Amino acid sequence: MPELPEVETIRRDLEQVLPGRTFTDVKINYNGSIKEPSAYAIKKGLPGRQVDFIDRRGKYLLFYLHDSTVMVIHLRMTGRLLLFRDMPALDKHSHVIFTFDNHACLIFHDIRKFGTIYWLPEKRLDIVKGLSALGPEPLTEEFNTNYLYRTAKKRRGQIKGMLLNQSIVAGLGNIYCDEALFLAGIRPDRNSDSISAEECAKLCRAIKEVLKKAIEKRGTTRSDYRDALGNYGLFQNHLQVYGRTGKPCLACGSMLVRKKIAGRSSHFCPQCQK
DNA sequence: AGCAGGACCTGATGGC
DNA sequence: TGCCATCAGGTCCTGC
Known part of the structure; x- marks a missing residue:
């Protein structure tokens, strides 16, 4: 569902709120959304890390963290990333819940469960095959x-x-x-x-x-x-x-x-x- | 190399 | 109301 304009819109929304924030908790209700490393490793490892900025390549969202790791999210067909000031009511499609140091919540919501989440050292982004194989961004000079x-x-x-x-x-x-x-x-x-x-x-x-x-x-x-x-x-x-x-x-x-x-x-x- | 087709999932809609 | 088929914005894998 989300193509470049939708992913870019979400990126801009997140960029207003998340840079400088530190993860305090990660709750994972559906392990299948997590591709690398494991759900357990993300739950244990992400809290305490700070968001620097949020980038986009094609339909991928890239959360650059202060320790040179990157969380990569692809929404595929029905994925949503929803921001809340506090923990909202969750439904059965709320697969991953990230909480931050100001109590803000980011919900990964995905009806069809095709969406994917990775968390990797910046140097290992090549593991995400689709991402490393991407062609030029259509809104740059390189695409002519x-x-x-x-x-x-x-x-x-x-x-x-x-x-x-x-x-x-x-x-x-x-x-x-x-x-x-x-x-x-x-x-x-x-x-x-x-x-x-x-x-x-x-x-x-x-x-x-x-x-x-x-x-x-x-x-x-x-x-x-x-x-x-x-x-x-x-x-x-x-x-x-x-x-x-x-x-x-x-x-x-x-x-x-x-x-x-x-x-x-x-x-x-x-x-x-x- | 590059293409078509199926797989991955759930939900909405329309026909009977 | 229920059942079935079809369709849905994406990508990955297999096999030709």
Whole structure:
């Protein structure tokens, strides 16, 4: 569920509150959320350590601690990180509860239990395979038309599959892929090597534009996503194609369609997207 | 190398 | 009301 804009929104919320705070307690109700080291090791080891700052890479959140260790959290489909001033009422999906020295609570809440938590020395972040394999951040200069074009030419699969591949560009998921491809006028099932340099320039601009606007709107809430204060995002009100199957295209009025592409349900305008 | 498909989980929704 | 199938924003593993 959370893609780059949602994870970035949560990061900014946490950054307001957690730097300088020290963990006092960790309660783990579902051990499966903890990947490395063990639930026991986190419970024993984290209390007493201080948060320096919170970073993001792709859809990963990185809590840099003062002792050069890092807690890494990936929310996958339904994960939430919720901040409270005091211990709140917990439900059955509240899998990990972190308490801080000012009594603030951070709850890792995850209905589908796909989310993952690691705590590692900064030097051992390579253990987190997805994280160390991430491609460039889409909102940096490193991600540009040239890079996109060169990469697209080298591959034979569909453009949508390429954009969802986190080792090619970090942080895009199903919603923002569909939105960016619509803005760029490219069908999601086009073979990536058929896309011209000019179209790549459009696509590169579209990706940056849609992500920036979605961050401004604090992400997209369709069902599960909440920011760290429990609030909805607002970008669902600005979606052009995602979840609008059968409705008129906002640009040309044709009926939008949905088709399974690269294993994911994909939304597009058969008229505007070539 | 790179792709498709299944697995990991729970809940919501729609048809009968 | 119950049962079943289908769908869901992500990633990892296996096998081709």
